Amino acid sequence: MMAWAWQRFHPVGLNIRRSADEQLAVALVWLLAALLLVFLAWPLASILIKAVEARDGSFVGLDNLLALLTEPRLLEASWNSIRLALMTLALVLPMALAFAFALTRSRLWERPVFRLIALAPLLAPSLMPAISLVYLFGNQGVLKDWLGDSSIYGPLGIVLGEVFYTFPHALLILATALSVADARLYEAAEVLGASKLRRFMTVTLPNARYGLLSAGMVVFTLVVTDFGVPKVIGGQTNVLALEAYKQVIGQQNFGKGAVIGLLLLLPAVLSFSVERWLARSHGAAMSGRSVSYQPGRNHVRDVLLGVCCSGICLFLLAMLGVAIAAAFMKLWPYDLSFTLDHFDFDQVDGGGWLAFYNSLKLAALTTLVGTAVVFFTAYLISKTPAPRLPANLIRSLVLLPMAVPGLVLGLGYIFCFNDPAHPLHGLYGSMTILVAATVAHFYTTAHLTVATSLRQIDAEIEAVARSLRRPWWTACLRVTLPISLPALLDVARYLFVSSMTTVSCVIFLYTPDTVLASVAVLNMDDAGDTAPAAAMASLIVASSLLATLLINLLGWWLNRHAQAWRTA
Amino acid sequence: MQVRHILKPLATLVALLAGVAHANTTLTVYTALEADQLKAYQAQFEAENPDVKIKWVRDSTGIITAKLLAEKAAPQADVVMGVAASSLLVLAQEGMLQPYAPKGVEKLSKQYVDTAKVPSWVGMDVWGATLCFNTVEAAKQGIKKPESWRDLLKPEYKGKIVMPNPASSGTGYFDVTAWLTLFGEKEGWAYMDKLHDNIAQYTHSGSKPCKQAAAGEFPIGISFEYRAAKLKEGGAPLDLVFPKEGLGWDVEATAIMKGAKNLEAARKLADWSASRSANELYEKNFAIVAYPGVAKPNGFIPANYEQLLVKQDLSWSAKHRDRILAEWTRRYDGKSEPKK
Numbered sequence: 001m002m003a004w005a006w007q008r009f010h011p012v013g014l015n016i017r018r019s020a021d022e023q024l025a026v027a028l029v030w031l032l033a034a035l036l037l038v039f040l041a042w043p044l045a046s047i048l049i050k051a052v053e054a055r056d057g058s059f060v061g062l063d064n065l066l067a068l069l070t071e072p073r074l075l076e077a078s079w080n081s082i083r084l085a086l087m088t089l090a091l092v093l094p095m096a097l098a099f100a101f102a103l104t105r106s107r108l109w110e111r112p113v114f115r116l117i118a119l120a121p122l123l124a125p126s127l128m129p130a131i132s133l134v135y136l137f138g139n140q141g142v143l144k145d146w147l148g149d150s151s152i153y154g155p156l157g158i159v160l161g162e163v164f165y166t167f168p169h170a171l172l173i174l175a176t177a178l179s180v181a182d183a184r185l186y187e188a189a190e191v192l193g194a195s196k197l198r199r200f201m202t203v204t205l206p207n208a209r210y211g212l213l214s215a216g217m218v219v220f221t222l223v224v225t226d227f228g229v230p231k232v233i234g235g236q237t238n239v240l241a242l243e244a245y246k247q248v249i250g251q252q253n254f255g256k257g258a259v260i261g262l263l264l265l266l267p268a269v270l271s272f273s274v275e276r277w278l279a280r281s282h283g284a285a286m287s288g289r290s291v292s293y294q295p296g297r298n299h300v301r302d303v304l305l306g307v308c309c310s311g312i313c314l315f316l317l318a319m320l321g322v323a324i325a326a327a328f329m330k331l332w333p334y335d336l337s338f339t340l341d342h343f344d345f346d347q348v349d350g351g352g353w354l355a356f357y358n359s360l361k362l363a364a365l366t367t368l369v370g371t372a373v374v375f376f377t378a379y380l381i382s383k384t385p386a387p388r389l390p391a392n393l394i395r396s397l398v399l400l401p402m403a404v405p406g407l408v409l410g411l412g413y414i415f416c417f418n419d420p421a422h423p424l425h426g427l428y429g430s431m432t433i434l435v436a437a438t439v440a441h442f443y444t445t446a447h448l449t450v451a452t453s454l455r456q457i458d459a460e461i462e463a464v465a466r467s468l469r470r471p472w473w474t475a476c477l478r479v480t481l482p483i484s485l486p487a488l489l490d491v492a493r494y495l496f497v498s499s500m501t502t503v504s505c506v507i508f509l510y511t512p513d514t515v516l517a518s519v520a521v522l523n524m525d526d527a528g529d530t531a532p533a534a535a536m537a538s539l540i541v542a543s544s545l546l547a548t549l550l551i552n553l554l555g556w557w558l559n560r561h562a563q564a565w566r567t568a
Numbered sequence: 569m570q571v572r573h574i575l576k577p578l579a580t581l582v583a584l585l586a587g588v589a590h591a592n593t594t595l596t597v598y599t600a601l602e603a604d605q606l607k608a609y610q611a612q613f614e615a616e617n618p619d620v621k622i623k624w625v626r627d628s629t630g631i632i633t634a635k636l637l638a639e640k641a642a643p644q645a646d647v648v649m650g651v652a653a654s655s656l657l658v659l660a661q662e663g664m665l666q667p668y669a670p671k672g673v674e675k676l677s678k679q680y681v682d683t684a685k686v687p688s689w690v691g692m693d694v695w696g697a698t699l700c701f702n703t704v705e706a707a708k709q710g711i712k713k714p715e716s717w718r719d720l721l722k723p724e725y726k727g728k729i730v731m732p733n734p735a736s737s738g739t740g741y742f743d744v745t746a747w748l749t750l751f752g753e754k755e756g757w758a759y760m761d762k763l764h765d766n767i768a769q770y771t772h773s774g775s776k777p778c779k780q781a782a783a784g785e786f787p788i789g790i791s792f793e794y795r796a797a798k799l800k801e802g803g804a805p806l807d808l809v810f811p812k813e814g815l816g817w818d819v820e821a822t823a824i825m826k827g828a829k830n831l832e833a834a835r836k837l838a839d840w841s842a843s844r845s846a847n848e849l850y851e852k853n854f855a856i857v858a859y860p861g862v863a864k865p866n867g868f869i870p871a872n873y874e875q876l877l878v879k880q881d882l883s884w885s886a887k888h889r890d891r892i893l894a895e896w897t898r899r900y901d902g903k904s905e906p907k908k
Contacts (some may be wrong), residue, residue, distance in 0.1 A: 005715070073898075073901065089582075138785055139785050139786060140783070140784045140785055148589075149847075151727075151768075152750065153768070153769065163653060164865075174780055212583075235768070235769055236769060236770070238901070249631060250630065250631055250634060250735060250736055251634050251735070252634040252635055252638030254638075255671050331783070331803075331804075332783065333784065334704070334784070334805070347604055347605075348603055348604070348624065349602075349603040349773075350603075375858065379743070420641075511625075512623065512624060512625050512626070513623075526772040526773055527772075527773045527776060527779075528771070528773065528776030528778070528779030528780055529777075529779065530774055530783070
């Protein structure tokens with residue numbers, strides 16, 4: 001974004017001979033563009049190729065697609081996916097809207113606590129709520145009677161699990177949408193005599209419609225592409241994401257898996273384009289003259305919202321807590337005494353403690369490599385005279401992962417790197433490939449965070465460094481990097497937690513040596529070892545939480561010691 | 569100049585790493601054995617063959633079979649151990665196995681070894697169908713103990729039975745082939761149609777139905793005798809039921825892959841797998857092992873267990889595997905809503 005600013009200082013433009021350090025920057029930009037091509041564009045392209053290939057690799061055109069379309073089970077699975085996603089939406093959007101409203105438009109003192117609890121599901125793999133549901137509403141569940149005659153195994157369980165899993169994602173978007181409000185609109189409405197309800201309907205909701213739409217799209221995509229919840233609690237209900245898993249892992253039928261991967265890409269691509277289109281037509285809600293809205297006193301509103309939020313928090317805590325509690329109990333429901341036996345992972349399938357250590361390793365590597373790559377890429381394309389072709393390539397590639405579900409990216413990786421003819425075939429089955437896939441999967445959010453922070457830094461810093469004949473890395477390491485530290489910590493926390501919990505992106509890529517904790521949860525549940533699965537999921541939550549706390553602590557310390565200039 | 573500076577230490581590093589890798593042979597072994605059995609087998613084999621290390625790739629029978637078939641062009645496995653003979657016969661038909669007669673193979677019971685002159689696969693033990701019946705839940709829900717496969721069709725068991733998915737589980741597959749053998753092709757499918765109405769879930773693994781029965785999640789699990797006996801031993805309120813029409817079964821066997829990268833070490837594992845000392849370990853888990861005279865009676869499994877097994881032809885199971893699984897998947901997989 002800052003390239004134009006840089007060019008202002010180089011009116012002669014391309015004719016200028018680049019200094020040695022700039023040549024290095026150019027080389028690095030090309031290198032990073034190449035990396036993104038190899039680890040992002042190539043795997044995605046190989047899905048397209050696999051989709052038109054038979055098992056033996058010969059070209060079959062649309063046969064795979066046609067074969068699938070005529071299978072009634074696939075149509076049923078597609079219909080289930082859509083239906084369940086819509087049901088989840090119908091539940092999660094009002095919940096998240098009310099919650100976001102309470103966080104931004106009430107004077108409840110509990111708001112920080114509510115916020116913390118509401119974001120807790122981000123720390124858990126999507127399998128965890130499903131395991132909790134088995135303990136709560138399964139045939140031996142403590143609350144089985146609540147369901148009457150219906151069974152938790154099936155649509156009901158899937159929807160409840162997905163509500164837990166998608167709630168914080170919807171909440172974050174809606175809370176951001178609601179937090180920008182122009183008080184002048186409310187004043188005008190009040191002066192014109194609009195009732196409270198009318199003000200909500202005509203001012204609040206229209207202003208939040210962009211947020212609502214984008215939250216809806218995110219939730220829909222998450223549900224359609226998640227297979228953790230349906231795998232554990234789906235019973236005989238088949239969904240598209242499960243079908244892709246069955247085709248690729250169960251039957252090693254890559255062609256059919258690729259076609260399903262493409263189908264799963266549809267809702268994501270659709271929502272991505274709608275969102276881009278909206279973003280262009282949607283004007284800024286806050287202009288220079290806006291007055292930020294301060295919620296007034298309103299007891300009825302606050303009490304209602306408080307009750308509503310407490311209810312939601314109770315649901316979220318129950319879904320998290322039951323699995324943790326079950327991890328420490330001997331034999332649910334016959335013997336509830338305390339035990340640590342279920343943490344003896346080496347006695348059951350799934351990979352044992354190795355899986356947990358591997359996950360920590362993956363999370364640490366992803367955090368380090370990911371944060372560094374994301375920062376330097378964003379820096380080089382915005383603050384140095386990067387050549388237009390690779391810079392534009394990078395700019396469009398980094399937005400791609402947002403539209404690609406983890407399951408689809410994982411499929412792309414297996415198709416791409418499992419091919420013995422691929423020059424990087426040697427990476428297949430290594431930790432490197434897992435790190436690359438995870439970084440690629442979470443790239444967009446990380447990039448946008450860094451890019452936003454870099455945009456706030458004056459371009460003249462680089463110009464001054466240059467006029468002082470200092471190479472760009474001096475300006476970068478001494479000035480820009482320290483200023484961007486808070487944003488980098490955000491990225492680090494996001495990458496760590498995401499790589500601890502992701503299942504869909506890595507399920508196709510692990511080997512016995514690189515098995516991961518989230519995958520172990522899935523495999524243990526598959527083998528019927530539900531309590532150890534709950535124990536492993538609890539460990540994931542604990543380590544995500546610990547990492548979050550540590551990073552927050554580091555941020556607080558930095559804020560006090562290294563960021564004093566911000567307040568000076 | 570500069571390039572050479574970088575290359576030299578790099579070359580040294582590669583040489584070093586390669587040296588480490590070759591000090592011991594690492595054997596890649598695909599297996600469907602249970603996780604709690606692998607440790608003991610590996611420890612005993614590595615104690616007897618200190619220069620070979622085993623790297624397991626473990627999954628359910630169906631998945632391991634699919635993986636092996638998918639890797640036909642470039643096999644990753646050296647040895648397949650503890651995989652259903654009906655699956656190994658499929659691989660043999662595809663010409664993917666390296667025939668080899670392990671030391672002492674002549675001492676093993678003939679019916680559990682490949683009939684070819686130089687056998688492609690050699691049996692380890694037999695595992696067979698067993699119903700896990702949760703007595704506590706049954707008393708609570710007022711259901712009677714089933715005695716036969718036919719009993720499972722009674723309306724009182726609706727939504728109370730779990731069985732493994734035959735496409736992923738070897739246990740599930742021998743249940744299906746046994747019904748087709750016992751009742752005949754047409755009657756067999758008719759039986760499964762009716763059974764399907766009573767099934768609450770088809771699970772990924774053959775152990776899970778019994779574990780779910782043990783936890784009381786579903787009172788009846790169609791599983792196999794090792795898991796059932798193990799869970800009962802651990803204190804689960806289970807009765808083991810051996811349906812009177814006859815039990816499906818398969819042989820867990822070992823085979824060497826054609827094109828194995830470590831053929832020498834692969835033969836050592838095949839030799840060990842057929843040895844008395846290995847069979848003494850299998851005996852701890854199974855009532856019937858390939859080495860005659862090693863098996864001991866197990867308190868939870870009847871002494872005449874071997875006579876309860878159906879007379880069925882494993883090569884028939886192998887030959888029709890694709891067709892039977894396609895038909896089963898078409899009829900039952902993911903087509904129904906969960907039972908209420």
